[in-house]
Amino acid sequence: MKMKIWVSALLVGWILPGLAASERPGIIPDGTIPYNMGVQLKGDTDGPDDLDRVQALGMKWVRRGFIWESIEREKGVYDFSQYDRFVDDCEKRGLSIIGCMAFSNKLYGHVKDESARLAYARFAAQLASHYRGRNIVWEVWNEPNTMTFWGRHGKVGNSPQYAREYTGLVRATVPAMKEANPDCVVLAGSVSNMWTESYKWMSYCFAEGMLDIDWDIWSVHPYGVKAPEDYIEAYAHTRDLMKQAGGKTDRLWINSERGFPLGKAEGYAGGDPALAKEYQAWHVVRQYLIDLLEGLPVTIWYEWGGKEGFALYHKGGETTPAYEACKNLVKELSGYKLERRIPLERSRDFALRFVNPEGKVKLVVWAAPELMKSPDTIEPHSVKLTVGGNDGELVTSDLYGKAGRVEVKGGVIEPLFTGSPLYITIP
Incomplete structure (x- = not known):
């Protein structure tokens, strides 16, 4: 075959x-x-x-x-x-x-x-x-x-x-x-x-x-x-x-x-x-x-x-x-290509790591409802993600392209996970 x-x-x-x-x-x-x-x-x-x-x-x-x-x-x-x-x-x-x-x-x-x-x-x-x-x-x-x-x-x-x-x-x-x-x-x-x-x-x-x-x-x-x-x-x-x-x-x-x-x-x-x-x-x-x-x-x-x-x-x-x-x-x-899913404590939290041919990295993060539950059951919550690098800020983009920032402390960020995917650029 x-x-x-x-x-x-x-x-x-x-x-x-x-x-x-x-x-x-x-x-x-x-x-x-x-x-x-x-x-x-x-x-x-x-x-x-x-x-x-x-x-x-x-x-x-x-x-x-x-x-x-x-x-x-x-x-x-x-x-x-x-x-x-x-x-x-x-x-x-x-x-x-x-x-x-x-x-x-x-x-x-x-x-x-x-x-x-x-x-x-x-x-x-x-x-x-x-x-x-x-x-x-x-x-x-x-x-x-x-x-x-x-x-x-x-x-x-x-x-x-x-x-x-x-x-x-x-x-x-x-x-x-x-x-x-x-x-x-x-x-x-x-x-x-x-x-x-x-x-x-x-x-x-x-x-x-x-x-x-x-x-x-x-x-x-x-x-x-x-x-x-x-x-x-x-x-x-x-x-x-x-x-x-x-x-x-x-x-x-x-x-x-x-x-x-x-x-x-x-x-x-x-x-x-x-x-x-x-x-x-x-x-x-x-x-x-x-x-x-x-x-x-x-x-x-x-x-x-x-x-x-x-x-x-x-x-x-x-x-x-x-x-x-x-x-x-x-x-x-x-x-960009999907490289991997980053393991998180909650099984219905998602953090996907994407890379492009130049080696640039972006994360996409969001939360999903429990199996067969409606979207309004998602409770927004912060999640710690290790990104490395110096303290400072990373640029984010919401679902529709509105720019934002997330703070880096000790190589860790704590973005808010909701049902709406958030893009995070890793320099």
């Missing part, structure tokens, strides 16, 4: 093997900020103006559906023109793409049935061939464990039946894509939620042989928790499920969709509604940082636009506090 050969290289700056230097698209970034950062786009937010704004914000990835029915309107005839424009526009702006291959096609019926499943595999192979050498990784479906996206047949979502049907789709699709383009990168899973029922569904998939298929990266949508830090336990549990099924626990992952909405939609974190925009700004930054800490090379925030309460940007030029927090994250840490 290819994964065994190059998975470690993916984490240290891997580029697709087997391509000429001029063709190598650098699909998987090496963890340098902002190369892990992306946003979800849809058909009404994928135009040049929005892509310009995404690029200006510093994002390096976008996720967008490649809709089967809009490409194959006549059996065996594939029209990629609308997506060619999108791919070209992304490429001009240095944006890589997660292409979600969705959904069934009325010409064939539901992909749970063999004829439609094989037709989907042919469609996916056409995508892999047509876009060979472009900055795209391909995701098999969107949230196939749910009735919303897989269908309303059989039991409710997360059932053994849904797992068996989706595993069959992946088993048919991946070999077809690899034959059409041996260098294509394929994501499987696209699992909605990290909670009891979705864990069961993943276990059903693993029992059906999912881990024996030659897909490259497991993708998750970690809704169902209250805070990004809860991903740590969720990811660990999923790795345990893979291990129990006899699979490798170090396979690469991508968080290909997650956002924390303002309203009580899926993924709502709770807390005082009057502070919802502030909490969302906390969470967008912490989500990107926690996924880096967990070794995920790409994180997609849901979403760029839209009216569901997740949006970073609204038509007409209105930005959100979460947008401004993203902007400052890129400003503060662009070119």
Whole structure:
């Protein structure tokens, strides 16, 4: 399996093997900020103006559906023109793409049935061939464990039946894509939620042989928790499920969709509604940082636009506090790589040490609520951190870029830990 050969290289700056230097698209970034950062786009937010704004914000990835029915309107005839424009526009702006291959096609019926499943595999192979050498990784479906996206047949979502049907789709699709383009990168899973029922569904998939298929990266949508830090336990549990099924626990992952909405939609974190925009700004930054800490090379925030309460940007030029927090994250840490997490007394206190090629150091510190607790349960508190050097002051930057100072005494600082990440520059 290819994964065994190059998975470690993916984490240290891997580029697709087997391509000429001029063709190598650098699909998987090496963890340098902002190369892990992306946003979800849809058909009404994928135009040049929005892509310009995404690029200006510093994002390096976008996720967008490649809709089967809009490409194959006549059996065996594939029209990629609308997506060619999108791919070209992304490429001009240095944006890589997660292409979600969705959904069934009325010409064939539901992909749970063999004829439609094989037709989907042919469609996916056409995508892999047509876009060979472009900055795209391909995701098999969107949230196939749910009735919303897989269908309303059989039991409710997360059932053994849904797992068996989706595993069959992946088993048919991946070999077809690899034959059409041996260098294509394929994501499987696209699992909605990290909670009891979705864990069961993943276990059903693993029992059906999912881990024996030659897909490259497991993708998750970690809704169902209250805070990004809860991903740590969720990811660990999923790795345990893979291990129990006899699979490798170090396979690469991508968080290909997650956002924390303002309203009580899926993924709502709770807390005082009057502070919802502030909490969302906390969470967008912490989500990107926690996924880096967990070794995920790409994180997609849901979403760029839209009216569901997740949006970073609204038509007409209105930005959100979460947008401004993203902007400052890129400003503060662009070119820096995560070196390590500094151990602290409290397990839900976080101090991440970042370094850049010139050897400059920045810390990012914050506090998280206890597991599955809302953001308003965080109690601000000071934490001692050893930074060395002479007595004096260090420059800080808050979530939105407001400058501050923290005093150094005997090589130790005591910054205030809250749910809002604080950047500290170490000279």
